[in-house]
Amino acid sequence: MSSVTINGTQASFQPGQTILDVAESLGIYIPTLCWLPKTGHGKVCRICSVEVKGRDRLLPACSAPAEDGMVIETDSPLVRATRKSILSLLVAEGRHDCFLRKLPPDLWPPYQKAAGDMPHREHPCPAEGKCQLQALTMKCNVPVKDLVPEPGHFPLDDEHPMITRDFSRCVQCGRCASVCSAIQVNDAIPPQFGRRAEKESWWPVVDYTRCTHCGECVQACPTGALTAKKAYGLAVREDKVDTVRTTCPYCGVGCQLNLSVKDDRIIEVNGVENASPNKGSLCVKGRFGYDFIYSKERLTDPLIRRQDGSFRKASWDEALDLIAAKFSETIENHGPDAVAGVACARSINEDNYQMQKLFRAVFKTNNIDHCART
Numbered sequence: 001m002s003s004v005t006i007n008g009t010q011a012s013f014q015p016g017q018t019i020l021d022v023a024e025s026l027g028i029y030i031p032t033l034c035w036l037p038k039t040g041h042g043k044v045c046r047i048c049s050v051e052v053k054g055r056d057r058l059l060p061a062c063s064a065p066a067e068d069g070m071v072i073e074t075d076s077p078l079v080r081a082t083r084k085s086i087l088s089l090l091v092a093e094g095r096h097d098c099f100l101r102k103l104p105p106d107l108w109p110p111y112q113k114a115a116g117d118m119p120h121r122e123h124p125c126p127a128e129g130k131c132q133l134q135a136l137t138m139k140c141n142v143p144v145k146d147l148v149p150e151p152g153h154f155p156l157d158d159e160h161p162m163i164t165r166d167f168s169r170c171v172q173c174g175r176c177a178s179v180c181s182a183i184q185v186n187d188a189i190p191p192q193f194g195r196r197a198e199k200e201s202w203w204p205v206v207d208y209t210r211c212t213h214c215g216e217c218v219q220a221c222p223t224g225a226l227t228a229k230k231a232y233g234l235a236v237r238e239d240k241v242d243t244v245r246t247t248c249p250y251c252g253v254g255c256q257l258n259l260s261v262k263d264d265r266i267i268e269v270n271g272v273e274n275a276s277p278n279k280g281s282l283c284v285k286g287r288f289g290y291d292f293i294y295s296k297e298r299l300t301d302p303l304i305r306r307q308d309g310s311f312r313k314a315s316w317d318e319a320l321d322l323i324a325a326k327f328s329e330t331i332e333n334h335g336p337d338a339v340a341g342v343a344c345a346r347s348i349n350e351d352n353y354q355m356q357k358l359f360r361a362v363f364k365t366n367n368i369d370h371c372a373r374t
């Protein structure tokens with residue numbers, strides 16, 4: 001069987017496995033940023049660079065296949081210096097103001113002061129505390145205090161009702177384009193074309209004629225470049241919110257959600273990665289459509305119509321007894337075909353099955369239909 005040696009430890013591997021795969025199987029940490037396992041996207045940022053004996057350049061562990069006999073170092077002085085250098089460049093190229101937060105505003109560079117006056121930018125970076133660039137920069141001890149970027153032009157898309165696209169915090173990793181294309185199959189973001197030196201002008205600007213507003217790109221973004229507007233300014237730090245796992249209430253697919261909850265309010269919704277059936281993906285309703293739970297018009301009790309047409313609140317027992325009595329009365333007086341049922345496409349398969357069983361086996365009628373049939 002083929003094997004490699006990583007940091008002095010030998011490990012066998014299967015054909016097709018990358019250096020990163022083998023390192024992870026050994027419990028060896030290699031930082032990544034652009035790498036997105038669910039689409040296989042990577043090979044852009046080079047944060048994962050490792051040294052391979054006999055090679056004249058570092059290889060990106062996320063995408064370089066393991067080869068028999070490779071001798072790999074993931075934490076050599078050259079690798080560490082390279083990581084630091086890449087992270088320094090990424091931080092210096094954007095408006096990564098989280099690192100300036102502790103400085104008094106009179107010490108902020110001009111770009112930061114100007115940015116503070118822009119309407120959507122008065123809030124701290126909403127990704128702070130869950131940003132992978134920030135985490136890696138700290139983990140790798142990159143000195144950032146003196147990394148003052150040149151004031152530059154960054155595209156800003158603040159028109160969307162639910163998503164802010166602030167490319168001053170974009171590291172051009174291409175993860176958003178990858179998920180939009182490979183997972184949502186919308187191709188609303190032009191494909192990322194590799195290392196930024198090859199073409200300077202790529203920004204993940206969205207074609208809204210193709211976008212379904214699902215927010216998959218927001219969840220995939222490792223920085224504060226793409227953010228859910230509802231969460232903006234609410235500091236969705238992972239250590240400051242409760243994460244509540246639940247099932248999407250909208251339809252019978254049963255997508256798994258992680259709700260970020262602060263002060264008993266939902267401030268952000270994400271799909272649960274690696275959980276069936278959605279594997280982290282959501283549609284626009286599941287991700288952004290949660291305001292209804294706070295609506296004062298929301299029905300919280302069954303209502304029974306009075307003789308005069310007005311409604312009164314009832315208990316579930318009372319409401320269900322009344323429904324059962326009305327069904328029995330109608331069937332007794334007019335036969336089973338006098339009743340009919342329409343099941344709901346939003347309900348789960350099991351509930352729809354039970355509904356048709358109730359009508360066919362209990363009420364003895366085939367008057368059962370489903371709103372999705374039309």
Ligand code: SF4
Pocket residue numbers: 095096097098099125126127128129131132133134169223224225
């Ligand atoms: S995107 Fe990340 S690194 Fe940049 S300001 Fe926000 S938290 Fe900091």
Ligand code: SF4
Pocket residue numbers: 179180184186187188189206210211212213214215216217218
């Ligand atoms: S919201 Fe969805 S469809 Fe629109 S750009 Fe993002 S991933 Fe693509």
Ligand code: SF4
Pocket residue numbers: 169170171172173174175176177204217220221222223225226
């Ligand atoms: S917007 Fe986010 S996901 Fe897209 S390229 Fe920029 S940093 Fe990467």
Ligand code: FES
Pocket residue numbers: 031032033034035042043044045046047048049060061062063
């Ligand atoms: S994580 Fe491997 S190149 Fe970005």
